[in-house]
Amino acid sequence: xxxxxxxxxxxxxxxxxxxxxxxxxxxxxxxxxxxxxxxxxxxxxxxxxxxxxxxxxxxxxxxxxxxxxxxxxxxxxxxxxxxxxxxxxxxxxxxxxxxxxxxxxxxxxxxxxxxxxxxxxxxxxxxxxxxxxxxxxxxxxxxxxxxxxxxxxxxxxxxxxxxxxxxxxxxxxxxxxxxxxxxxxxxxxxxxxxxxxxxxxxxxxxxxxxxxxxxxxxxxxxxxxxxxxxxxxxxxxxxxxxxxxxxxxxxxxxxxxxxxxxxxxxxxxxxxxxxxxxxxxxxxxxxxxxxxxxxxxxxxxxxxxxxxxxxxxxxxxxxxxxxxxxxxxxxxxxxxxxxxxxxxxxxxxxxxxxxxxxxxxxxxxxxxxxxxxxxxxxx
Amino acid sequence: xxxxxxxxxxxxxxxxxxxxxxxxxxxxxxxxxxxxxxxxxxxxxxxxxxxxxxxxxxxxxxxxxxxxxxxxxxxxxxxxxxxxxxxxxxxxxxxxxxxxxxxxxxxxxxxxxxxxxxxxxxxxxxxxxxxxxxxxxxxxxxxxxxxxxxxxxxxxxxxxxxxxxxxxxxxxxxxxxxxxxxxxxxxxxxxxxxxxxxxxxxxxxxxxxxxxxxxxxxxxxxxxxxxxxxxxxxxxxxxxxxxxxxxxxxxxxxxxxxxxxxxxxxxxxxxxxxxxxxxxxxxxxxxxxxxxxxxxxxxxxxxxxxxxxxxxxxxxxxxxxxxxxxxxxxxxxxxxxxxxxxxxxxxxxxxxxxxxxxxxxxxxxxxxxxxxxxxxxxxxxxxxxxxxxxxxxxxxxxxxxxxxxxxxxxxxxxxxxxxxxxxxxxxxxxxxxxxxxxxxxxxxxxxxxxxxxxxxxxxxxxxxxxxxxxxxxxxxxxxxxxxxxxx
Numbered sequence: 005x006x007x008x009x010x011x012x013x014x015x016x017x018x019x020x021x022x023x024x025x026x027x028x029x030x031x032x033x034x035x036x037x038x039x040x041x042x043x044x045x046x047x048x049x050x051x052x053x054x055x056x057x058x059x060x061x062x063x064x065x066x067x068x069x070x071x072x073x074x075x076x077x078x079x080x081x082x083x084x085x086x087x088x089x090x091x092x093x094x095x096x097x098x099x100x101x102x103x104x105x106x107x108x109x110x111x112x113x114x115x116x117x118x119x120x121x122x123x124x125x126x127x128x129x130x131x132x133x134x135x136x137x138x139x140x141x142x143x144x145x146x147x148x149x150x151x152x153x154x155x156x157x158x159x160x161x162x163x164x165x166x167x168x169x170x171x172x173x174x175x176x177x178x179x180x181x182x183x184x185x186x187x188x189x190x191x192x193x194x195x196x197x198x199x200x201x202x203x204x205x206x207x208x209x210x211x212x213x214x215x216x217x218x219x220x221x222x223x224x225x226x227x228x229x230x231x232x233x234x235x236x237x238x239x240x241x242x243x244x245x246x247x248x249x250x251x252x253x254x255x256x257x258x259x260x261x262x263x264x265x266x267x268x269x270x271x272x273x274x275x276x277x278x279x280x281x282x283x284x285x286x287x288x289x290x291x292x293x294x295x296x297x298x299x300x301x302x303x304x305x306x307x308x309x310x311x312x313x314x315x316x317x318x319x320x321x322x323x324x325x326x327x328x329x330x331x332x333x334x335x336x337x338x339x340x341x342x343x344x345x346x347x348x349x350x351x352x353x354x355x356x357x358x359x360x361x362x363x364x365x366x367x368x369x370x371x372x373x374x375x376x377x378x379x380x381x382x383x
Numbered sequence: 384x385x386x387x388x389x390x391x392x393x394x395x396x397x398x399x400x401x402x403x404x405x406x407x408x409x410x411x412x413x414x415x416x417x418x419x420x421x422x423x424x425x426x427x428x429x430x431x432x433x434x435x436x437x438x439x440x441x442x443x444x445x446x447x448x449x450x451x452x453x454x455x456x457x458x459x460x461x462x463x464x465x466x467x468x469x470x471x472x473x474x475x476x477x478x479x480x481x482x483x484x485x486x487x488x489x490x491x492x493x494x495x496x497x498x499x500x501x502x503x504x505x506x507x508x509x510x511x512x513x514x515x516x517x518x519x520x521x522x523x524x525x526x527x528x529x530x531x532x533x534x535x536x537x538x539x540x541x542x543x544x545x546x547x548x549x550x551x552x553x554x555x556x557x558x559x560x561x562x563x564x565x566x567x568x569x570x571x572x573x574x575x576x577x578x579x580x581x582x583x584x585x586x587x588x589x590x591x592x593x594x595x596x597x598x599x600x601x602x603x604x605x606x607x608x609x610x611x612x613x614x615x616x617x618x619x620x621x622x623x624x625x626x627x628x629x630x631x632x633x634x635x636x637x638x639x640x641x642x643x644x645x646x647x648x649x650x651x652x653x654x655x656x657x658x659x660x661x662x663x664x665x666x667x668x669x670x671x672x673x674x675x676x677x678x679x680x681x682x683x684x685x686x687x688x689x690x691x692x693x694x695x696x697x698x699x700x701x702x703x704x705x706x707x708x709x710x711x712x713x714x715x716x717x718x719x720x721x722x723x724x725x726x727x728x729x730x731x732x733x734x735x736x737x738x739x740x741x742x743x744x745x746x747x748x749x750x751x752x753x754x755x756x757x758x759x760x761x762x763x764x765x766x767x768x769x770x771x772x773x774x775x776x777x778x779x780x781x782x783x784x785x786x787x788x789x790x791x792x793x794x795x796x797x798x799x800x801x802x803x804x805x806x807x808x809x810x811x812x813x814x815x816x817x818x819x820x821x822x823x824x825x826x827x828x829x830x831x832x833x834x835x836x837x838x839x840x841x842x843x844x845x846x847x848x849x850x851x852x853x854x855x856x857x858x859x860x861x862x863x864x865x866x867x868x869x870x
Binding site: 015016017018019020021022023024025026034035036037039041042045046048049052053059061062064065079080081083285286 | 417419420421422424425426428430435438441450452476478479480496498499501518520522523526527529530541543544545723724726727728729730731733734
């Protein structure tokens with residue numbers, strides 16, 4: 005079983021209560037099972053008696069986990085409880101004991117797998133994830149405006165990254181999807197891959213190498229927050245409109261807890277002169293509405309509603325606060341599932357409203373250096 | 384070995400089971416009544432070593448028949464009325480992080496999980512109090528109070544694990560208790576649902592002459608006298624300064640003397656901790672990286688900067704007079720910064736080790752004798768056990784001994800392991816009581832120490848038992864705990 009590779013995590017978490025205050029799902033269902041301790045006890049029982057793997061209550065609990073990794077991030081030893089749950093899901097699907105709704109969702113994802121690369125040439129590839137493409141087109145549109153203002157050309161890559169299949173426990177189908185995407189990027193000749201989707205960023209940076217389909221080492225993989233910060237730092241963009249409205253930044257689980265990039269959007273906001281206010285009561289809790297589970301809106305819509313309502317309840321003034329997210333999924337979830345209407349804006353939209361164009365033909369030092377290197381290699 | 388899955392399913396094939404479940408769902412809503420295997424497993428094990436060991440050995444600890452999540456005192460009352468009608472045990476459960484087995488459903492029944500009652504209701508900035516529902520996680524409570532610009536000053540190692548109700552039910556404490564008190568010192572008033580389902584409130588202030596204090600009666604009752612559903616606590620301004628200083632003494636005796644002198648000089652430290660030589664060598668080295676022989680002492684003060692500087696200067700002078708090595712402010716601050724690290728794996732003790740915290744409190748005149756009595760008992764009778772201890776939570780008259788025993792390789796057979804474990808507890812605690820120690824200071828009694836309550840209280844235990852019988856005529860509330868009758 006895959007989860008046996010995480011026996012140290014089971015042993016550490018099964019009797020430990022120290023991070024339970026940060027379990028995203030446990031904080032809204034109030035269930036003991038929905039904590040790292042509860043899940044580790046279950047998985048320990050499964051390791052002891054394999055027939056427990058088919059216990060539907062146990063399986064449901066494992067698929068309720070929102071994978072925010074807030075607990076792992078908090079743990080002084082960073083025991084990989086998130087990895088343990090993902091391993092358990094792989095074991096469950098391998099045994100064919102996944103819930104029907106999971107199986108159906110996976111079938112749908114597999115059927116729609118495939119990538120498309122648009123635009124004949126470009127300095128960068130902008131990967132538009134499925135939430136941005138289908139549900140939040142304004143995010144990609146805003147980012148393209150930012151790129152245009154900075155004079156950066158791009159090609160648009162759409163399609164599945166495989167991340168959803170991977171988090172549901174379907175490793176091999178996820179790998180097949182990843183191969184397609186990796187090959188499309190390789191064929192494009194671009195060496196900067198940018199995405200607004202933190203889940204996809206995590207897939208490209210961490211999952212693909214683990215799956216054995218890593219990108220070429222020369223290809224830089226950046227979140228839009230990182231790329232826009234570079235553009236600002238290199239003078240390609242300049243903050244223009246001095247709007248005084250204050251924003252509350254909702255950190256992305258994948259940027260903060262998976263990739264230690266949680267401060268980048270804040271640096272960007274600072275750079276463009278935005279006024280930020282702390283959201284909620286702390287910086288440890290996940291305010292990403294199940295982002296870690298990638299397709300939580302499809303998997304657990306009832307719990308997602310609870311998550312969104314909790315986030316709304318933590319806003320100082322839900323009706324007027326501007327909540328800024330760096331995750332297309334989170335924007336969609338909060339806009340769709342919160343009972344209170346929230347003002348949610350993506351980082352791309354926020355930046356697009358506040359920049360002016362500088363000399364658009366200037367290229368960033370980093371981009372030029374990489375292009376020179378590529379040309380030299382091709383020659 | 385029993386199969387887990389089969390055992391968990393037994394009680395569901397029963398007419399009464401369906402009847403009671405229906406009644407609970409009418410009061411709470413279907414979504415707040417659970418009997419699924421995941422939840423039953425989660426509520427069958429708390430932080431008590433025995434159920435952990437049972438689980439580790441592949442056995443199945445007793446589980447509740449139902450887990451309910453009431454959202455208000457009214458819903459709690461509804462649950463208790465159903466339980467009285469059917470004479471079903473009700474076991475209140477907060478964070479489940481108690482170490483004494485107090486939240487274990489030893490007779491099955493209804494686990495009344497309070498976590499849904501998690502709201503901060505009011506922060507009174509004029510009186511400096513906060514009123515909250517008791518199911519709130521205490522870290523969440525502290526964050527909410529901090530956002531308002533104040534602090535509860537309640538910083539236990541289990542701050543992130545436990546609920547406010549758990550601390551109230553066990554007379555819990557935090558690392559700043561020496562200045563800010565234990566939870567019973569912080570509590571102004573309570574809302575309680577009695578075992579028969581009445582919702583009552585204690586008087587709104589803790590100092591009065593209107594008869595015995597009901598608030599104090601319910602505090603520490605461990606779910607045996609009802610369910611505390613709301614509490615008003617004192618809160619405090621965030622201090623201008625908080626500073627620490629550490630010393631190394633040649634032995635525990637000298638460190639204890641310095642700590643007692645600080646307290647009897649009536650300085651007001653927020654923290655004093657003295658680690659014996661064994662714990663200094665084992666845990667202070669491992670967590671703080673101080674690799675020296677002797678007894679480590681840390682003291683801390685907070686408040687206005689000038690007062691803090693003066694008090695810490697006076698405390699340091701006392702320590703230096705005891706011929707100590709000055710480790711400086713940095714080594715004191717390091718303790719504060721890492722104060723919770725001791726409790727995370729792998730720094731905390733873990734199965735397969737057997738371990739227990741022999742929490743005892745006594746006067747300065749007795750505390751050292753208590754320590755030696757326990758240490759000699761453990762070392763003399765159980766050569767396989769290591770004994771370590773530190774002294775935390777200091778008062779004007781004495782302090783708490785946080786002694787622990789650790790056995791690296793206890794018997795594999797669960798009955799033999801439990802027998803050894805219980806024997807150590809029994810002998811060590813009775814040795815402590817004989818020297819004037821009281822069990823215990825902040826972990827509570829629960830299942831683990833219930834059998835000693837009659838010995839500890841003597842004839843006075845009848846008073847406690849009478850209160851229990853009067854409030855809970857059907858003995859539904861957490862039966863078999865705290866030395867009260869089981870079913």
